[in-house]
Amino acid sequence: MENLKQHFSTKIDSAAAEIKDFLAKHGDKVVGEVKISQLYGGMRGVKALITETSKLDPAEGIRFRGYSIPELQDLLPKAPGGNEPLPEGIFYLMLFDELPTQEAVQAVTKEWQKRADVPAHVFKVLDALPTDTHPMTQFVSAIMALRTESEFHTAYRDGINKKDYWQPTFEDVMNLIARLPRVAAYIYRRTYHNGDHIAPDPSLDWGGNFAHMLGFNDEEFRELMRIYLTIHSDHEGGNVSGHTIHLVGSALSDAYQSFAAGMNGLAGPLHGLANQEVIRWTLAMRDELGGGLPSKDAIEGYVRKTLDEGKVIPGFGHAVLRKTDPRYTAQREFALKHMPEDELFQVISRIYEVVPAVLEELGKVKNPWPNVDAHSGQLLMHYGLTEYDFYTVLFGVSRSLGTLASLIWDRALGMPIERPGSTTTKLLKEEYDA
Ligand code: CMX
Secondary structure, three states: OOOHHHHHHHHHHHHHHHHHHHHHHHOOOOOOOOOHHHHHOOOOOOOOOOOOOEEEEOOOEEEEOOEOHHHHHHHOOEOOOOOOEOHHHHHHHHHHOOOOOHHHHHHHHHHHHHOOOOOHHHHHHHHHOOOOOOHHHHHHHHHHHHHHHOHHHHHHHOOOOHHHOHHHHHHHHHHHHHHHHHHHHHHHHHHHOOOOOOOOOOOOOHHHHHHHHHOOOOHHHHHHHHHHHHHOOOOOOOOHHHHHHHHHHHOOOOHHHHHHHHHHHHOOOOOOOHHHHHHHHHHHHHHHOOOOOOOHHHHHHHHHHHHHOOOOOOOEOOOOOOOOOHHHHHHHHHHHHHOOOOHHHHHHHHHHHHHHHHHHHHOOOOOOOEOOHHHHHHHHHHOOOOOHHHHHHHHHHHHHHHHHHHHHHHHHOOOOOOOOOOOOHHHHHHHHOO
16 A cells, blocks of 8 residues: 555546536536525525535435445445444545555554654643533644644745645644544543543554543444444535634644634534533433433423423434434444443434424424434443543544545645625615615
8 A cells, every 4th residue: 555645646636637627617607596595594505615525415314425324334444353434444535535445444544553642732731721621622722732733834834835735734634633532532531530541552443542542442332433433524514513624724724723613613512512412411301200211201291391491402403414314323223233222222212203293393493303413422321431521522533534634635626715705684685675
């Protein structure tokens, strides 16, 4: 297997030529219309971005470079004796647009093992924060502390030619991804295990080593980490974290700045933080209903109460999807295989049976079905990772794979600074009321 960076360099010219040619032929064509309601409605449905790594279909769900999750579970290389894809494989697929061989995945693992050392000052920055600081705040602080290592920053100051921007970006992305599991595990251990840290095992794959440093050595948990880190890795370009990383990067902010910005978006309760909210809400419901497995009627009553209090049901709904999220289904299948008797799994299943009909009744919810966050917490709880405020950090570690692969492409293709137009209600009224 040739060097990964070298391999990437062979892809750039043909991709750039393809786009140039396509633009020359079709650059004046209109992709769609934008309604005034979309200006006020979070730009929902407006096609305004190019993101090559994955595409979300409202009915079918996510495809990574054209492949669905079940296809990838079949096609991507696994750890020895394992059944779940190695996250290194989905990164390779998203970056190179090629299904990786076992050897290619090993090359990614080796590359990240080589780059995994986290500078000591990053741990000092984390240690300066109170241990009850939310894990996502710690995560973003650590990413910014890692920025001392930015090769793009140095190269730009030294006058790098714009055609070479992708090269230091490639280095920064590989270094950052390699270090995120160590940083995340450090946050987990300092916050919930009295700073009793676990040294990395350099013989393990990226996801397996992450599980090990978190303190979980069960092979089944490692498998969970591998599928978890694979399915959360990308969700086309318009979601808050992905879009933010692309947007901030378009100002030639480096990978550290762009990724930290995106992680602040992921930390919002309508986006990635929903994974902790699901478990918080489910446990509060179970407590209020007397513990155990509540009846469907009791769950329905609690759902209605939540809605009456003007809150959302976390884990349900989506801005694009209009069916059950295949990432939910993949996790449900993992639960059915490994823990069908788990009581919390049965609660989650029962919530799935109850919530869509109640949300549909409201008449305004466009997608009453569960999203990825409705299931992930239950799987983690099963293996003893019960500290749910940490869950969004796991999502963030995974989200690095797709969004940062895209960032390398953004710089390789010379994507311009992003700057959409805005208008005012007054101007719109002058134009359309007249
Ligand atoms: N519970 C209650 N109300 C909901 C709802 C839910 N799960 N999902 C949507 N609605 C409401 C909206 O709040 C909105 O109400 P108002 O008109 O009163 O403001 C109405 O239904 C229409 O919303 P929508 O067009 O169906 O959904 P949006 O595209 O605006 O929002 C999302 C999508 C995900 C933010 C929303 O469904 C939601 O808040 N879900 C709960 C939080 C959640 O699970 N987020 C995680 C999403 C996945 C991820 O990014 O990780």
